[in-house]
Amino acid sequence: MAAPCAEMEPAAPPPSPPPAPTPAAAPGSAGLVCAQGRNLRAVLCQRCGSRVLLPGAATFARRELLLPAMRKKAAAAAAGGGGDVLREHWLVRDMFSFENVGFTRDVGNVKFLVCADCEAGPIGWHCLDDKDSFYVALERVAHE
Numbered sequence: 001m002a003a004p005c006a007e008m009e010p011a012a013p014p015p016s017p018p019p020a021p022t023p024a025a026a027p028g029s030a031g032l033v034c035a036q037g038r039n040l041r042a043v044l045c046q047r048c049g050s051r052v053l054l055p056g057a058a059t060f061a062r063r064e065l066l067l068p069a070m071r072k073k074a075a076a077a078a079a080g081g082g083g084d085v086l087r088e089h090w091l092v093r094d095m096f097s098f099e100n101v102g103f104t105r106d107v108g109n110v111k112f113l114v115c116a117d118c119e120a121g122p123i124g125w126h127c128l129d130d131k132d133s134f135y136v137a138l139e140r141v142a143h144e
């Protein structure tokens with residue numbers, strides 16, 4: 001009756017995210033991602049053209065991140081323009097991979113990335129809990 005060696009339920013492996021589909025299939029990133037998942041083109045500030053990343057400095061990543069609305073006008077910022085959930089990003093592992101970038105003050109444990117020259121932004125997201133991950137939203141930058 002007693003089963004000394006009860007059959008071990010095989011531990012269910014933790015659900016792992018499915019492998020990303022071919023990056024080139026992503027609508028917003030078409031033509032921007034090379035076969036290795038890196039940025040084919042330089043990443044520039046949309047407003048002043050300042051260079052943020054050189055080609056190949058980042059990898060394409062999908063993650064849902066909430067970024068405050070771009071500060072286009074002081075009035076819009078004063079109105080508290082809310083934010084956007086952005087899903088397509090350039091992921092940079094090393095802060096020194098940036099050509100130019102600025103940071104906002106911490107908001108909780110998050111810093112937002114802005115253009116180093118004109119402070120347009122936020123163009124990206126960085127969490128202080130993960131010092132080696134800097135996200136730059138594709139929709140918030142221009143590509144050369």
Ligand SMILES: [Zn+2]
Pocket residue numbers: 045046047048049050115116117118119120
């Ligand atoms: Zn700029």
